Amino acid sequence: MRKVYCIGELLIDFIAENQGSDLSKANIYTKKAGGAPANVACAIAKLGGKSSFVGSVGEDPFGSFLLNVLDANGVDISLAQRYKTFTTMxxxxxxxxxxxxxxxxxxxxxELIYDPSLKKDFKESIVHLGAATALLGGALEKAYGHYFFDALTEKAFISFDPNFRGDLWKDNKDVFIKKCMPYVEKSNLCKFSLEEAQLLSGEENLDEACDVLHEIGANTITITLGNKGTLVSTRKFRETVPSIKVNPVDTTGAGDAFIGCLLQQIATSHTIDPALEDKSLLTQMVQKANKAGAITTTNFGAIESMPDKKQMYD
Ligand code: ATP
Known part of the structure; x- marks a missing residue:
């Protein structure tokens, strides 16, 4: 089984309890572990896969809380770094x-500092890059670029999720798009939401968006569409794999559970790249990943709602 290195941010989400009032009025918050690449690492580990988180937190109680959550869910945290500053919130x-x-x-x-010794471990591995804060600058952006380059030279299987957050890129969407392009071009697998596919391609229509993304260089693309399922597009075929019917209560983390489940299956497949060329195999994998996403919506929170092996495969 291949290991999946999940690179990017781990942070605290403080969710205001009284939804329906802005932050100036909210006074009670629930503390949740957040950060898409960290969520993906948990999704993989919960399903019995091997995942390692590469990112950094503060030397404060929030940093300890976050690393404990990852550790408790079976993620390898030995590559996580800690700094004297506060944990991102x-x-x-x-x-x-x-x-x-x-x-x-x-x-x-x-603050994440690049560790060149990791490069050799990328051989025969999967490297998942989540870009929500990684492209915002800082040492993290440099480390992220180095790891991407190392993954390419070691021929790791590279998965990219832009994790576009409009709140973080308000007037700088063009910068975000430009920074994403090398990752879209060179990754083996890109996971987009509908909004991201449209933003990065500049096309509203999904078929046209896929055409543009493939022209940019994207190999296998998955576009998650909530209760409408997932559009899968390769250079050879395009198909929407329907979602599983559930009664959703909170969709947080569904996308991370989806890509985590897909990567966990790719990690256990004997033929990584050909698996994505094989229509029926890839479709089956996406069906399972849709199930993981759907189950995650049936409870509140992200990591705690993601399915474990038993829920998924029994
Ligand atoms: P996130 O906000 O977590 O990044 P996302 O927008 O990338 O999520 P979604 O499309 O919300 O991802 O969900 C990912 C997958 O989970 C979908 O492709 C689908 O298979 C499943 N899913 C999400 N919402 C539902 C739903 N309401 N009913 C059934 N399945 C769902």
């Missing part, structure tokens, strides 16, 4: 008008 509420109210306090996630 995001405060989130849905205001009265339905808009997201968001305050982001960027701390230790940006």
């Amino acid at each position: 995001a405060f989130v509420s849905i205001a009265e008008d339905g808009e997201r109210d968001f305050v982001f306090s960027r701390g230790a996630d940006k």
